[in-house]
Amino acid sequence: MSQTKGAILILSGPSGCGKSTLLKEVYKNINDYYFSISTTTRPIREGEKHGVDYYFVSKDEFEKDIEEGNFLEYANVHGNYYGTSLKPIMTALNEGKLVIFDIDVQGHKIVRKKLNNVITSVFITTPSLKELEHRLHNRSTDSADVILKRVENSKEEITHFKKYDYLIINDNLEEASKQLVAIANVARIKSKIYEDSSVESWLN
């Protein structure tokens, strides 16, 4: 039986749910993946790296890419552009890689609409809203204002969880990363990944 193209794995979940930590565990345990990195016009912050955290580009470059239809999706947030370039994703998919997106509920909707590839989606969350607030306060990277905004966003985002294939409740990091690694592995063997001519090739 012959497989055709790469598969897509979409992760969403409120800021503070532990997504980045879980993703690091996934990267240790799977091969042949491509993590989609966003492009932005916002200034680079201390500790951030071009090509790791974001692709940092100028406003002119970004707007040229918009005109040329190079983005899968993009948005202007408080005067800064954020977008997902289509080209590296298509290249990775054609190479048969597992393309991983860390995007929000809106991004999930757009990817499902625009890409025909086999998609597996996972919503990750804390056991409760209280626990989320607790974690955001504890990591002390955000101001009280930002935490409030993140908490408000998460209340809306959680209502969409059933649009995702899987729900991971990140209560125990070890258990949750095992679950995410298992999902990443099975994302590649969805039956829809196989070509329609697979049956003929199996018979011969």
Place this chain on the structure above:
Amino acid sequence: MSQTKGAILILSGPSGCGKSTLLKEVYKNINDYYFSISTTTRPIREGEKHGVDYYFVSKDEFEKDIEEGNFLEYANVHGNYYGTSLKPIMTALNEGKLVIFDIDVQGHKIVRKKLNNVITSVFITTPSLKELEHRLHNRSTDSADVILKRVENSKEEITHFKKYDYLIINDNLEEASKQLVAIANVARIKSKIYEDSSVESWLN
């Protein structure tokens, strides 16, 4: 977030694909499952055990169960009845177990139609038809006639593989059982398993 009911895992695939061997690996590596055992009126064979291979019952008992609507599905094959009793399955699902079915393409269709629970389905096959024939001849448990019939059946069954969520090509036992264990584990965290009231419970 609260989970409601058990999930269902359906395995199909041609006789000779290695399903039973793979299932043994799954049983070693997962908990809280219930394997659905069929009921039959065909005579018990040497080495078979009641309640392990089948529930062996009389024709009268079977027909009483048909009348009382106790079967999820049943068929009469060459004068012998084969059926799947509904009651132990519903009990296991209510206990939150993963209910595993080893059934054919037709059975898969019926379970999807009759049960509302969250279903994950897997089609297992050999890398090719030639390899399947090779394995059937090698295990020498079947007569040439029976092998021919099994091979003919498999040609039809394989055409339905895209109705299943996953396709496992059992080329390497270790790799294939890892895949099946991963699928069995993630079958329990499908987002649809969670109650509609989950969002409210998360917020409070």
